[in-house]
Amino acid sequence: MTVAPDAPDLRTDFPITKKMIYMNNGAVAPTPLAVVKATTDFMVKCADEGPDAQATSDYITLLLKELRTRVAHLINCEPEEVVLTQSTTEGINIVANGISWQKGDTIIARGGKHEHPANYLPWLRLSQQRGMVLKELAIDENGFFDLDELEKAARKSRLVTMSHALYNTGAIMPLEEVGRITEENNALFCVDAAQTAGTIRIDVKKIGCHFMAFPGFKWLCGPMGMGILYCSKKAAEMLEPPSIGGESAMVSGNNSSIIAIRGMPHRLQTGFRNYPGAAGLEAALRYILRVGIDNIRSANMKVAEALRQELGRIEGVTLHGPQDVSKRTSIVTFSVPKDPSMIVRKLEEESGTVLAEREVAGGRKIIRAAPHFFNTEAQAATIAAQIKALLLQ
Numbered sequence: 001m002t003v004a005p006d007a008p009d010l011r012t013d014f015p016i017t018k019k020m021i022y023m024n025n026g027a028v029a030p031t032p033l034a035v036v037k038a039t040t041d042f043m044v045k046c047a048d049e050g051p052d053a054q055a056t057s058d059y060i061t062l063l064l065k066e067l068r069t070r071v072a073h074l075i076n077c078e079p080e081e082v083v084l085t086q087s088t089t090e091g092i093n094i095v096a097n098g099i100s101w102q103k104g105d106t107i108i109a110r111g112g113k114h115e116h117p118a119n120y121l122p123w124l125r126l127s128q129q130r131g132m133v134l135k136e137l138a139i140d141e142n143g144f145f146d147l148d149e150l151e152k153a154a155r156k157s158r159l160v161t162m163s164h165a166l167y168n169t170g171a172i173m174p175l176e177e178v179g180r181i182t183e184e185n186n187a188l189f190c191v192d193a194a195q196t197a198g199t200i201r202i203d204v205k206k207i208g209c210h211f212m213a214f215p216g217f218k219w220l221c222g223p224m225g226m227g228i229l230y231c232s233k234k235a236a237e238m239l240e241p242p243s244i245g246g247e248s249a250m251v252s253g254n255n256s257s258i259i260a261i262r263g264m265p266h267r268l269q270t271g272f273r274n275y276p277g278a279a280g281l282e283a284a285l286r287y288i289l290r291v292g293i294d295n296i297r298s299a300n301m302k303v304a305e306a307l308r309q310e311l312g313r314i315e316g317v318t319l320h321g322p323q324d325v326s327k328r329t330s331i332v333t334f335s336v337p338k339d340p341s342m343i344v345r346k347l348e349e350e351s352g353t354v355l356a357e358r359e360v361a362g363g364r365k366i367i368r369a370a371p372h373f374f375n376t377e378a379q380a381a382t383i384a385a386q387i388k389a390l391l392l393q
């Protein structure tokens, strides 16, 4: 069952909405009270019943099962394909460092240094230290690339990596087309879904990717330091575990030199996990799935469109990102004729409005607003008025 996203009770789940305008959800989103409660309840349970008592241990097993099932619903995968990480960055590094590369293997990255650093630096390092070839696809001002160029480059490539939506312009990449190209060319496909998990529909089967990394603490509204790596069962076999220990492997039989590595998802996770964080992320996923991704998408886009319209009326403000609304997320990126970092700082200091400064292709500094379903069109109008006033100062 879904909940209407504009129902006022949803905003009461986010105490921050009473105090300030927080529209920096593309960086870290606030958690709803249900997440605060789930994390605290977990800690209280450990303190009351013993963190390593059998009852707590059984509870953790169940909790992780629930968490994996909810991620499976979110992205249409199997629960065993869900690996717990601390962030998108960690997930991408598990992939980049886990594949048994051959010298000269080609990796294709969209936009090179215009990808998010989390999805560029691990591949750049491979090319610099291990002799892989990093092919960087040319991009236009919104971050789109030419599918024909990809098609040609993919013929000789081992892996293609790409953001689902871009952190700076919000442009949504044509992942299903990319998945078709990688499949036809027998290449691996790695997706950075940091800016889409929790804000638009994701179906890893339709996309045809082998790996997808995302955080729990942006659009999913979970606790900081929790992330997910989706790794298809088949592709998991290709990854050397990043670390090894009691939870992921064991010494097998009488011959103590044989190490038996467990199956998915354990093979890619070692040691105790951040279980309080897992309790929070499980509650966040329950919350987000109950609100409904389609409801979230339409609520977010309403605020984004209101903000674009209001900003578009201010002299000197330039909006970035694709014109076609179906090709962008709720991220609203714009430049101003004054120092953007000064504007972002003053907005927070003087009005309690939180946006972010980022940059677009070509190095131009921009301001980024990233509205989520608890933001409102009225807040969009207020932000525009605040910016107009700062530009007139």
Ligand SMILES: Cc1ncc(COP(=O)(O)O)c(C=O)c1O
Pocket (backbone or CB within 6 Å): 026, 027, 086, 087, 088, 089, 090, 116, 118, 119, 163, 165, 166, 167, 192, 194, 195, 214, 215, 227
């Ligand atoms: C597209 C993209 N990828 C990766 C990251 C890094 O995410 P994390 O903090 O989960 O490593 C971000 C953070 O803003 C991002 O926008």
